[in-house]
Amino acid sequence: MLTDIFAYDFMQRAFAASGMVAIVAGAVGYFLVLRGQTFAGHALSHIGFAGATGAALLGLSPLGGMLVFIVLAGIGMGALGERLSGRDVGIGIVLALALGFGLLFMKLYPSNAAQVTSLLFGNVLAVSKSVLVSLAGLAALTLAGLAAIGRPLLFASLQPELAEARGVRVRLVGILFLAIVAVAVAQSVQIVGVLLVFALMVGPPATAMLLTTRIGVGIGLSALIALAEAWGGIFIAFHTDWPTSFCITALAAAAYLAVLALRKG
Amino acid sequence: MNAIAFDKASLSVGGRSVLRDVTLAVAEGEFIGVLGANGAGKTTLMRAVLGLLPLSAGTIRIFGLPATRGNAAIGYLPQAKTAAASLRLRGRDVLAASIDGHRWGIPSLTGGKKAEIDRCLALVGAGALAARPMNELSGGERQRLLIAEALIGAPKILLLDEPLANLDPHQQQVVVDLVRELSRSLKLTVLFSAHELNQVIGAVDRILYLGQGEAAIGPVDSVIQPSVLSRLYGAPIDVVRANGHIFVMSGGAVVERDQHHDHAH
Numbered sequence: 356m357l358t359d360i361f362a363y364d365f366m367q368r369a370f371a372a373s374g375m376v377a378i379v380a381g382a383v384g385y386f387l388v389l390r391g392q393t394f395a396g397h398a399l400s401h402i403g404f405a406g407a408t409g410a411a412l413l414g415l416s417p418l419g420g421m422l423v424f425i426v427l428a429g430i431g432m433g434a435l436g437e438r439l440s441g442r443d444v445g446i447g448i449v450l451a452l453a454l455g456f457g458l459l460f461m462k463l464y465p466s467n468a469a470q471v472t473s474l475l476f477g478n479v480l481a482v483s484k485s486v487l488v489s490l491a492g493l494a495a496l497t498l499a500g501l502a503a504i505g506r507p508l509l510f511a512s513l514q515p516e517l518a519e520a521r522g523v524r525v526r527l528v529g530i531l532f533l534a535i536v537a538v539a540v541a542q543s544v545q546i547v548g549v550l551l552v553f554a555l556m557v558g559p560p561a562t563a564m565l566l567t568t569r570i571g572v573g574i575g576l577s578a579l580i581a582l583a584e585a586w587g588g589i590f591i592a593f594h595t596d597w598p599t600s601f602c603i604t605a606l607a608a609a610a611y612l613a614v615l616a617l618r619k620g
Numbered sequence: 621m622n623a624i625a626f627d628k629a630s631l632s633v634g635g636r637s638v639l640r641d642v643t644l645a646v647a648e649g650e651f652i653g654v655l656g657a658n659g660a661g662k663t664t665l666m667r668a669v670l671g672l673l674p675l676s677a678g679t680i681r682i683f684g685l686p687a688t689r690g691n692a693a694i695g696y697l698p699q700a701k702t703a704a705a706s707l708r709l710r711g712r713d714v715l716a717a718s719i720d721g722h723r724w725g726i727p728s729l730t731g732g733k734k735a736e737i738d739r740c741l742a743l744v745g746a747g748a749l750a751a752r753p754m755n756e757l758s759g760g761e762r763q764r765l766l767i768a769e770a771l772i773g774a775p776k777i778l779l780l781d782e783p784l785a786n787l788d789p790h791q792q793q794v795v796v797d798l799v800r801e802l803s804r805s806l807k808l809t810v811l812f813s814a815h816e817l818n819q820v821i822g823a824v825d826r827i828l829y830l831g832q833g834e835a836a837i838g839p840v841d842s843v844i845q846p847s848v849l850s851r852l853y854g855a856p857i858d859v860v861r862a863n864g865h866i867f868v869m870s871g872g873a874v875v876e877r878d879q880h881h882d883h884a885h
Contacts, residue, residue, distance in 0.1 A: 517697075568710040
């Protein structure tokens with residue numbers, strides 16, 4: 356059965372792409388949940404929708420356009436810092452506006468329904484060789500960035516006032532982190548789409564935090580859970596012909612609820 | 621040499637003058653209770669000692685050197701309930717994240733750092749607490765752990781900003797006694813801010829009372845006088861003594877009680 360799956364080139368690419376992206380999303384997502392910035396991550400993905408459709412309007416590559424848009428938005432959010440992060444209303448308005456712009460760009464540059472659907476809900480089975488290479492580069496960049504700011508990021512996430520007093524440049528760390536989140540979101544959109552980024556970036560870390568109280572173990576576990584859910588989702592999709600993104604989100608929700616139930620029970 | 625010395629220090633926050641022309645000195649090993657109405661500048665004063673706020677005039681010296689951010693001679697327990705408190709992460713990992721937290725790179729825990737964490741946990745008798753998740757600790761247990769964190773790196777000064785907030789009277793007494801004992805055994809200079817004088821009256825060497833941009837420092841009996849407090853509150857103040865407790869009254873109401881009430885809502 357396994358050999359069946361891997362007989363297809365597009366399946367090999369799907370496993371490779373979703374594997375890399377899942378590890379990145381799981382690791383970055385852990386800090387996103389730790390910092391209570393999941394909603395900001397969600398908003399960034401919607402900004403990515405405007406970025407991708409806007410890029411199509413300008414004749415640029417959707418991934419490139421999305422990256423530029425989301426990273427700029429991430430840096431902007433980080434720079435506004437306390438004034439924006441955690442402010443649901445402000446983020447909500449930006450999120451809705453971004454989706455609205457995405458709709459406008461689509462109207463100005465009509466794309467076919469399949470393109471829009473894959474942007475909104477992902478289409479991991481359609482990952483091309485060039486996109487796969489881009490994803491590998493971005494994944495390496497994201498993990499390297501996360502490693503570079505890991506220590507001050509952790510400190511500033513857990514105890515911002517103390518971190519500031521000890522000389523951590525809390526705002527700079529916040530900006531760099533959201534820039535990293537932005538790149539991770541752009542990658543995740545390729546797999547599960549704009550609307551379902553949460554499945555990879557929030558589900559696995561939330562599940563990992565239920566399973567362990569150790570930070571290092573939690574980050575690793577989060578990445579592993581994301582990987583298992585992404586690959587498991589593709590596997591289920593292959594055999595059921597259900598949408599891959601649905602299978603991944605279903606696994607993410609099931610894993611979280613199962614762990615929650617086990618802990619309570 | 622004085623541990624902390626203010627020389628004609630003035631400080632504004634957001635255009636509001638919080639300290640005006642304050643001169644005071646705290647000797648090494650002194651335990652100072654910091655009191656004053658909400659907004660009188662208790663937190664601001666500590667942040668200034670940490671070098672986080674620029675003075676508009678005058679100087680603050682820490683062991684003879686100008687106050688600067690990231691001063692290793694100062695251990696700090698911020699007032700704000702730390703984000704880490706609500707997370708299901710074990711205390712030991714939260715403490716570990718603060719060591720060298722200002723340096724870039726991947727968090728690492730060497731033997732030396734582990735030994736330092738163990739030493740500080742032992743000082744406050746929190747070795748067993750550190751294995752438990754932060755969100756499952758009582759308020760008093762969490763403060764004990766965070767005091768251990770403030771001791772990491774063997775600082776000579778402890779700044780504790782409202783460490784008794786949200787603790788029941790028994791836990792308050794435990795924390796006060798613990799800090800008093802640490803101050804004696806480690807020859808620590810302590811600034812300990814509190815809502816009510818009676819919370820700390822048995823432990824302090826002197827008190828520092830803030831109000832109306834001014835500061836009065838001295839033994840309890842010389843500062844807690846109607847004339848001094850009327851100046852600091854900008855209103856007529858009565859001082860009532862009963863059973864070893866001192867009540868600061870304004871127009872028949874206990875001012876500290878009222879603040880506490882306001883603060884809680």
